Amino acid sequence: MILQADGKWYVGPDNGLLSVVAARAAETQVWRITWRPEILSASFHGRDVFxxxxxSIANGAFPADKVEKIRALQVRLGSEDLPEVIHADHYGNALTGLHARHVPQ
Structure with a gap:
């Protein structure tokens, strides 16, 4: 997925994490990635696709021929805090749905 949210760009999988960003943004545009490279790793789309x-986006060349615009992300969360762990990586870092301003210093 490619997401433009409040003027910032995000490129990543359609795994729900970009839905949190989109839900908290005032303005969004979303594209589904249709392009696949000739050689595609079974597990590392970050390098091969994203x-x-x-x-291309960072260089000012939006890859319009490799995406299709869609109305919204399929998983859409509210803009309120989501008091749960959304993702935990293999190091033990946890990503929550809490706004940073609501977490005590």
């Missing part, structure tokens, strides 16, 4: 598209 990085080349993010590089």
């Amino acid at each position: 990085a080349p598209l993010a590089a």
Whole structure:
């Protein structure tokens, strides 16, 4: 997915995390990635799919021929805090749905 939320760009999988960003943004545009490279790793789309598209966007060349615009992300969360762990990586870092301003210092 490619998401433009409040003027910032995000490129990543359709796994629900971008839905949190989209739900908290005032303005969004969303595209589904339709392009696949000739050689595609079974497990590392970050390098094979997302990085080349993010590089194009960073260089000011939106990859319109590799995406299709969609109305919204399929998973859409409210803009309120989501008091649960959304993702935990293999290091034990946890990503929650809490706004930073609501977490005590």
